[in-house]
Amino acid sequence: MTAKIIRVLMAKPGLDGHDRGAKVVARALRDAGMEVIYTGLRQTPEMIVEAALQEDVDAIGLSILSGAHGNLVPRVMRMLGEKGMGRMPVFVGGIIPPADIPALKAAGVIEVFGPGTATADVVRAIRLALGQGLSD
């Protein structure tokens, strides 16, 4: 059996068209040996959850700069639960006011990454969530 390769879905839910940050993170995850399924812009929560199911990913990264995180993220989390994927680690990146972070975490998001986050921290957080924290 070959070693498990971590598969991560990177998606931009909602209507903002800025994917530079998502691409930088995707590249960093690739360089850390992960397979990144990049779905592109303007994804609905339904599309994200269905892609996560078909791709059987280990984690999901959502990049949101539109301010709609309070609506979009809980919908993704609820639908994951409905499809039996409630334990999937979900990370959020983008422009998220600090005051909104506790609500996202309460909805089940593992970590929220704002501007200036080192990509190594994202890699570490994903590995940690998947129980591979020591293999850095």
Place this chain on the structure above:
Amino acid sequence: MSTLTERVAAGDRRALAQLISRIEREDPETQKILAELHASTSRASVVGITGAPGTGKSTLVNALARAFRKGTAGERPRTVGILALDPSSPFSGGAILGDRIRMRDLALDEGVFIRSMASRGCLGGLSRSTFPAVRALDAAGFEMILIETVGVGQDEVDVARQADTVIVVETPGLGDDIQALKAGVLEIADILAVNKADQPGADSAAESLRAMLDRNERTLDGWQPPIMQTVATTGKGVEELAAAVLSHRDHLARSGVGERRERERAERDLEERLRARLFEHWQTAGGNRLAEAAEKVARRECSPEEAVRALLDEGRLDKKPR
């Protein structure tokens, strides 16, 4: 029968996704599951879509899948499974799998299943797991299975061994008529698609390809590969392309060529499995000094020929495997 087998055979999408992951990990359990599923496979038509990077393969796969879903030219709608390959980094082993970006039209269609796969070190345009994943999609009931290869150069022709029908995607301006004469990718085409045909040079590209095809080995199977002009972004020519795929499928069935290719495919598959098992057998029989021998060869302390002879002695195949 394992529950995963039953769930996949019943068309459970989550189970199918999990089976493909286990295939990719080379989990030994999948051998049993695929064996159990074998009897329910072989209903699907497997279509390979290959061509250079940037020729529009993903967009064409998206458009083609929509045509099969809709059912065109008197054909009934069909379900579609897609395996979309992208390259793994030779350094980190990671990959960016971006083919879904062009397939958003299919995202919520229950009759479509898309799986992105990294090549994981395989250099022929596919990955080692591609063919077993085709079997899984087939067993789950998908009727048309589209394999989009890694963007290829001139020599990555593995898809011809796995697919019933190969579409080679070209674009105008990719090269002169000497390029069309060269051996390799163009020779494996059952159908040639000149995509981006709204750009200048589409007719002359089609003409060069036509001249090359007049002497193609594969026409010996009684099939003249058609040259289709498509614009995948608008859907122009795509219904005709879908119709050509179905008529090639009918040709394979009618002429007996399909059966022959299936036999050849099975033979190659068995040969590869046998090689892999013999290597495993050698390892379990005590052959484990590969790295050491490689170092000696690199230092010119012994030749590769001598090294192989010594290694074979070490893992004697007449010993019982553990």
